[in-house]
Amino acid sequence: MNNFNFYSPTEFVFGKGRESDAGFYAKKYGGTKVLLHYGGGSAVRSGLLDRVKQSLTANGIPFCELGGVKPNPRDTLVYEGIELCRKEQIDMILAVGGGSTIDSSKAIAMGVPYAGDFWDFFSTGKQIERAIPVGTVLTIAAAGSEGSGDAVITKEADGLKRGTGSDLIRPRFSILNPELTCTLPAYQTACGATDIMAHVFERYFTNTTEVEITDRLCEAVLQTMIKETPRVIADPANYDARSNIMWAGTVAHTNIVGVGREQDWNSHGIEHELSALYDCAHGAGLAVIMPAWMTYVYKHDVMRFAQVAVRVWGCSMNFADPEATALEGISRFRKFLHEIGMPINFEELGAKESDIPLLVERFGIGDGKTGGFVHLSAADIAEIYRIAAHASL
Amino acid sequence: MNNFNFYSPTEFVFGKGRESDAGFYAKKYGGTKVLLHYGGGSAVRSGLLDRVKQSLTANGIPFCELGGVKPNPRDTLVYEGIELCRKEQIDMILAVGGGSTIDSSKAIAMGVPYAGDFWDFFSTGKQIERAIPVGTVLTIAAAGSEGSGDAVITKEADGLKRGTGSDLIRPRFSILNPELTCTLPAYQTACGATDIMAHVFERYFTNTTEVEITDRLCEAVLQTMIKETPRVIADPANYDARSNIMWAGTVAHTNIVGVGREQDWNSHGIEHELSALYDCAHGAGLAVIMPAWMTYVYKHDVMRFAQVAVRVWGCSMNFADPEATALEGISRFRKFLHEIGMPINFEELGAKESDIPLLVERFGIGDGKTGGFVHLSAADIAEIYRIAAHASL
Numbered sequence: 001m002n003n004f005n006f007y008s009p010t011e012f013v014f015g016k017g018r019e020s021d022a023g024f025y026a027k028k029y030g031g032t033k034v035l036l037h038y039g040g041g042s043a044v045r046s047g048l049l050d051r052v053k054q055s056l057t058a059n060g061i062p063f064c065e066l067g068g069v070k071p072n073p074r075d076t077l078v079y080e081g082i083e084l085c086r087k088e089q090i091d092m093i094l095a096v097g098g099g100s101t102i103d104s105s106k107a108i109a110m111g112v113p114y115a116g117d118f119w120d121f122f123s124t125g126k127q128i129e130r131a132i133p134v135g136t137v138l139t140i141a142a143a144g145s146e147g148s149g150d151a152v153i154t155k156e157a158d159g160l161k162r163g164t165g166s167d168l169i170r171p172r173f174s175i176l177n178p179e180l181t182c183t184l185p186a187y188q189t190a191c192g193a194t195d196i197m198a199h200v201f202e203r204y205f206t207n208t209t210e211v212e213i214t215d216r217l218c219e220a221v222l223q224t225m226i227k228e229t230p231r232v233i234a235d236p237a238n239y240d241a242r243s244n245i246m247w248a249g250t251v252a253h254t255n256i257v258g259v260g261r262e263q264d265w266n267s268h269g270i271e272h273e274l275s276a277l278y279d280c281a282h283g284a285g286l287a288v289i290m291p292a293w294m295t296y297v298y299k300h301d302v303m304r305f306a307q308v309a310v311r312v313w314g315c316s317m318n319f320a321d322p323e324a325t326a327l328e329g330i331s332r333f334r335k336f337l338h339e340i341g342m343p344i345n346f347e348e349l350g351a352k353e354s355d356i357p358l359l360v361e362r363f364g365i366g367d368g369k370t371g372g373f374v375h376l377s378a379a380d381i382a383e384i385y386r387i388a389a390h391a392s393l
Numbered sequence: 394m395n396n397f398n399f400y401s402p403t404e405f406v407f408g409k410g411r412e413s414d415a416g417f418y419a420k421k422y423g424g425t426k427v428l429l430h431y432g433g434g435s436a437v438r439s440g441l442l443d444r445v446k447q448s449l450t451a452n453g454i455p456f457c458e459l460g461g462v463k464p465n466p467r468d469t470l471v472y473e474g475i476e477l478c479r480k481e482q483i484d485m486i487l488a489v490g491g492g493s494t495i496d497s498s499k500a501i502a503m504g505v506p507y508a509g510d511f512w513d514f515f516s517t518g519k520q521i522e523r524a525i526p527v528g529t530v531l532t533i534a535a536a537g538s539e540g541s542g543d544a545v546i547t548k549e550a551d552g553l554k555r556g557t558g559s560d561l562i563r564p565r566f567s568i569l570n571p572e573l574t575c576t577l578p579a580y581q582t583a584c585g586a587t588d589i590m591a592h593v594f595e596r597y598f599t600n601t602t603e604v605e606i607t608d609r610l611c612e613a614v615l616q617t618m619i620k621e622t623p624r625v626i627a628d629p630a631n632y633d634a635r636s637n638i639m640w641a642g643t644v645a646h647t648n649i650v651g652v653g654r655e656q657d658w659n660s661h662g663i664e665h666e667l668s669a670l671y672d673c674a675h676g677a678g679l680a681v682i683m684p685a686w687m688t689y690v691y692k693h694d695v696m697r698f699a700q701v702a703v704r705v706w707g708c709s710m711n712f713a714d715p716e717a718t719a720l721e722g723i724s725r726f727r728k729f730l731h732e733i734g735m736p737i738n739f740e741e742l743g744a745k746e747s748d749i750p751l752l753v754e755r756f757g758i759g760d761g762k763t764g765g766f767v768h769l770s771a772a773d774i775a776e777i778y779r780i781a782a783h784a785s786l
Contacts, residue, residue, distance in 0.1 A: 001633060212617045212621060224609050243603065243653070259407070
């Protein structure tokens with residue numbers, strides 16, 4: 001196990017009706033004037049936004065509003081939010097939505113007190129030194145942004161999708177009411193579940209040895225997702241299954257299942273070029289990329305892939321041929337994704353094989369290599385896209 | 394799953410040599426004059442205390458010292474610490490030691506700003522409203538106090554052992570260096586491991602349904618302990634195994650594996666009377682009590698006991714007779730405890746069956762019942778002590 005720091009100071013407020021406590025927690029964590037940031041559509045129609053506003057008002061907290069966050073949130077709205085916050089002397093951002101809204105809120109939060117262009121934090125690796133506090137009311141179990149210090153933003157002008165991270169942008173509080181996810185369409189639900197599982201796999205595949213506790217915690221989240229996801233696809237309003245998925249999604253990404261070990265994250269990077277180019281859902285892109293990545297790299301550590309096949313997917317260990325077990329695990333993952341309604345190849349996703357050179361170019365690795373479990377060159381990444389293009393059950 | 398809040402704001406600083414950062418973190422979390430609180434013996438002899446002092450001095454932080462914490466920490470030293478902190482205008486307590494030292498530190502921290510007797514928080518259920526910050530340098534993986542909001546103190550005069558809890562006494566930072574545990578005697582190591590496993594079992598046995606994610610997280614910690622504990626008993630200086638146990642011990646008790654469900658904690662309560670009366674190690678008492686409690690209550694939910702037998706202990710499910718599987722799991726637990734050197738009955742612990750009426754009286758349940766998985770009367774508790782008195786492999 002490697003040395004690490006783990007710091008997850010977010011107060012998680014979980015359960016039925018908890019959005020009515022939004023004002024209480026905004027006040028508790030020092031908000032005196034709040035920017036209510038959201039996407040639009042469902043949060044307005046469902047009455048959620050009104051309930052949050054009532055809670056703020058009941059707690060004597062004035063607010064401004066900025067809606068219009070899109071999936072793969074854009075820098076343009078972030079600039080607008082920063083300007084609004086400065087003009088209105090906002091000192092807390094309350095995100096009402098999913099990962100895109102929360103990431104957009106985090107980007108605004110780091111931009112408000114920063115004299116330069118907030119994009120510096122995404123493009124140059126510049127360290128965040130200050131941010132105004134963020135709170136969240138989560139409406140989809142997926143990105144884990146409600147409990148993480150990460151944010152991903154897409155540049156409108158050229159479609160570049162880049163991430164940054166700091167403990168300073170971890171939400172002060174996150175309200176998680178699984179009821180709010182009971183009306184999500186099956187496709188979005190499955191995209192979220194895929195993202196949650198990907199967050200675990202990116203941490204699971206490591207070259208760090210002697211990490212039994214985090215291996216087991218990773219497996220715990222994966223086993224939960226394998227049990228609960230088909231239940232909510234079949235029965236969307238199942239509160240109990242929604243609850244288990246929602247908390248699993250948060251646990252998957254606070255990093256408690258990933259500390260003390262090298263992590264990978266190449267599948268996320270490779271996927272980001274798909275969702276940036278085609279504006280497809282991140283989870284759907286991951287469903288296509290992650291098993292392709294596994295297929296390409298599993299020989300690097302056959303026994304780790306056999307371990308996950310046995311412990312998570314319930315495969316029988318083939319002691320005479322561990323590679324067969326490793327491959328069976330990957331195959332089970334792809335079948336699982338198909339069964340919950342996810343695309344498993346380029347055609348199903350709406351991507352084009354002829355775009356692979358462009359995707360690789362935009363990945364921007366040049367003559368170098370990525371880090372992670374297996375270090376990948378541009379040629380390796382092209383091959384992973386090709387496997388993804390042609391994948392079948 | 395039940396509604397819950399989860400809040401674990403402690404910064405965990407994990408790995409080799411991290412105690413040399415004690416001064417940095419004391420400063421980061423606002424300490425300007427620190428009380429160094431410890432037991433004695435090994436922390437002094439090993440040079441640990443000197444390294445921590447050097448780190449404080451290097452960061453310009455003056456400190457006072459108060460050693461002498463005993464296992465099952467006493468109110469008498471807490472009163473002394475409160476007086477010293479007030480006199481010296483201490484604004485942070487740095488615990489260097491295990492659960493006893495940390496609990497003693499928490500009790501001092503809540504007592505310093507309180508006008509009344511700190512014992513009120515333990516005896517009357519009075520809510521803590523303020524506390525000065527606590528940091529820790531942990532020297533044994535066991536109590537989980539480094540990541541919890543709980544403290545247990547024993548009254549010197551009559552041996553009463555009582556607990557309290559508040560988010561306000563969660564440590565601001567906890568330094569976890571597994572190297573510091575590599576010199577622990579096997580018996581103390583095993584007592585710690587037993588305590589860690591007990592913290593999980595107390596959460597695992599619940600009447601709350603639909604808690605797959607926390608069930609799986611509980612199982613992850615237990616599986617880790619079952620793998621790693623025999624390794625450190627056989628090879629005490631094994632850093633990797635010590636690391637997994639240390640992080641498992643923290644994860645076991647921040648409550649991340651126990652949120653959203655009713656919990657039990659009767660085994661802890663029943664054990665506390667043993668360690669209060671005989672001054673035995675808490676973990677050793679739990680090794681005697683917890684399997685006895687399981688034996689007494691398993692019929693309340695045979696399938697839950699079968700689940701842990703199969704998923705954690707690796708038993709084969711006896712589909713014709715699930716009760717046999719449930720009992721096999723309890724039997725494996727007792728054998729495991731015996732193999733790591735723990736007592737499994739009163740004689741091995743140094744307790745007397747003739748004291749059972751006294752133990753029950755001191756438990757203080759009167760004509761009432763406890764809460765938890767199975768509500769227990771004084772007669773039930775007496776029967777659990779009797780099972781514990783006579784247990785064998």
